[in-house]
Amino acid sequence: MSSETTGNQVTFTFAGKSLSCRPNTTVAVALWENGIRELSHSHKYGRARGVSCARGHCTSCLMRVDGIPNVRTCHTPVQQGMVVEKQDAGAFYGPPLQKVLSIGGNLFPVGFYYKWFTQPAVLSRVFLDQIRPLTGVGRIPDLTRSTLALPSAPDVSDASNNPQIEKVESTNLGNLGCIVIGAGISGMKAACAQDDQVTLIDEHPVPGGQRASALETLAKSTSTRIERFDVLASAHKALVAAKDELVSFPNIQFRGGLKAVAGYRPNGLVLRNETHLFTATFDRLIWNAGALDSLGLFPGNDTPGVMGPRALFRLLQRDGLEVKGQRVLVIGGGMDLWLSAALLSSKGAKINLVITESGYQSEVSAAVDLGWQLTTGLELAEIQNRGSQAIEATFTPMSSTPGPAHSHMRLQADFAVICRRGKPAYDIPYQLGTKLSAQPDLGGFVARETRMGAFSGKLPGGHEIQIQGEAAGALPDQISQTTSEGELS
Numbered sequence: 001m002s003s004e005t006t007g008n009q010v011t012f013t014f015a016g017k018s019l020s021c022r023p024n025t026t027v028a029v030a031l032w033e034n035g036i037r038e039l040s041h042s043h044k045y046g047r048a049r050g051v052s053c054a055r056g057h058c059t060s061c062l063m064r065v066d067g068i069p070n071v072r073t074c075h076t077p078v079q080q081g082m083v084v085e086k087q088d089a090g091a092f093y094g095p096p097l098q099k100v101l102s103i104g105g106n107l108f109p110v111g112f113y114y115k116w117f118t119q120p121a122v123l124s125r126v127f128l129d130q131i132r133p134l135t136g137v138g139r140i141p142d143l144t145r146s147t148l149a150l151p152s153a154p155d156v157s158d159a160s161n162n163p164q165i166e167k168v169e170s171t172n173l174g175n176l177g178c179i180v181i182g183a184g185i186s187g188m189k190a191a192c193a194q195d196d197q198v199t200l201i202d203e204h205p206v207p208g209g210q211r212a213s214a215l216e217t218l219a220k221s222t223s224t225r226i227e228r229f230d231v232l233a234s235a236h237k238a239l240v241a242a243k244d245e246l247v248s249f250p251n252i253q254f255r256g257g258l259k260a261v262a263g264y265r266p267n268g269l270v271l272r273n274e275t276h277l278f279t280a281t282f283d284r285l286i287w288n289a290g291a292l293d294s295l296g297l298f299p300g301n302d303t304p305g306v307m308g309p310r311a312l313f314r315l316l317q318r319d320g321l322e323v324k325g326q327r328v329l330v331i332g333g334g335m336d337l338w339l340s341a342a343l344l345s346s347k348g349a350k351i352n353l354v355i356t357e358s359g360y361q362s363e364v365s366a367a368v369d370l371g372w373q374l375t376t377g378l379e380l381a382e383i384q385n386r387g388s389q390a391i392e393a394t395f396t397p398m399s400s401t402p403g404p405a406h407s408h409m410r411l412q413a414d415f416a417v418i419c420r421r422g423k424p425a426y427d428i429p430y431q432l433g434t435k436l437s438a439q440p441d442l443g444g445f446v447a448r449e450t451r452m453g454a455f456s457g458k459l460p461g462g463h464e465i466q467i468q469g470e471a472a473g474a475l476p477d478q479i480s481q482t483t484s485e486g487e488l489s
């Protein structure tokens with residue numbers, strides 16, 4: 001293992017090889033920039049997994065770092081001398097078992113390895129001890145008979161003496177009255193509309209939400225000027241106005257870098273920052289936590305190098321992913337398509353846009369002027385890996401497009417960004433007792449009785465809850481035009 005620093009570079013080890021990267025980025029981005037995107041494998045079929053959410057919400061980037069298993073490498077800063085390893089040794093029977101699983105797919109539905117055999121207890125024990133390990137889940141590779149075993153890990157059984165084990169303190173913040181979760185444009189407007197004391201909470205250190213940093217970078221870009229894109233210019237204007245308005249309300253306390261991670265009934269929240277857990281209760285909760293990336297159902301939607309716009313913004317803005325000169329396929333519609341493409345372009349990437357929604361005339365003209373490749377009338381059929389750093393997307397004509405019945409088109413790129421309507425973030429309102437219903441036209445599950453991008457109701461204990469913005473199915477383009485009460489104008 002090497003632990004030398006070369007100039008302004010960090011040296012770390014992956015799979016026994018010494019690699020270097022720039023400082024101040026994450027392990028996942030350091031690996032990506034070294035040509036390694038495959039970070040783990042799915043349990044059932046052993047499919048390759050890479051960075052997916054870049055937010056700590058999935059399991060795609062779990063690796064063993066300095067001997068500690070299950071480290072989310074999209075959130076872990078790379079450090080000098082770090083030892084990074086893949087942690088999944090693969091299913092016990094390897095590809096043959098996976099082949100059987102794929103042939104008998106209906107007998108082994110998605111998630112069978114954690115949904116089945118939970119009752120009775122004796123079956124659960126058989127499952128945990130005998131069946132689950134077949135998938136490769138939960139095995140420390142060097143403790144198995146697998147020929148894919150990895151080098152020994154340090155003993156982490158005594159956490160109290162291990163400096164690598166994080167000890168998380170917890171603090172009770174008490175009853176905060178009105179809590180607004182999410183300080184995007186919608187959340188800031190909601191906070192400003194309250195007359196009483198408000199605590200506005202967001203996982204980002206400053207107010208603005210998931211797109212703020214991307215919009216602010218573009219507003220300063222001289223190569224990809226934001227005013228060329230009406231939808232982005234108006235979102236930036238709304239962002240600046242909402243931030244200006246926020247500071248004029250002394251009744252609002254902003255707490256940044258704090259993420260809501262759980263809700264407990266009747267009116268409790270668990271929040272965390274990098275080092276601490278906090279608990280708090282509320283009288284009124286205004287939920288503006290936005291939406292999650294949704295790539296849609298197509299073969300290859302889990303291919304490493306395929307991501308949604310929110311993951312892209314984090315990788316580019318937070319982690320500094322280097323994309324200069326790379327070919328990027330940006331596919332889909334809505335504001336996120338234009339924001340992703342413009343941001344990538346401002347950082348020197350070559351853009352190949354496949355637009356699946358009509359409209360956006362000013363944006364289309366700007367794209368043509370900037371020399372982006374533009375394609376319309378196609379829908380995405382499949383994405384495949386083409387080596388460790390390239391993907392190939394196959395498209396078919398949209399059913400409404402005249403043309404040969406079976407013609408299709410293939411486009412290659414370094415990576416792809418799929419921009420579709422996001423999935424409303426509903427987990428904590430649901431944990432608190434809000435009844436949900438599936439509404440595919442609003443992106444997935446939203447609170448029942450959601451109307452016009454907003455919901456207002458009572459939790460089972462009688463406490464008030466409002467759900468607004470993308471968490472209630474509104475589109476980001478619409479949010480720039482909402483009133484302070486959260487209604488779409």
Ligand code: FES
Pocket residue numbers: 050051052053054055056057058059060061062072073074075
């Ligand atoms: S948790 Fe790291 S990519 Fe999702």
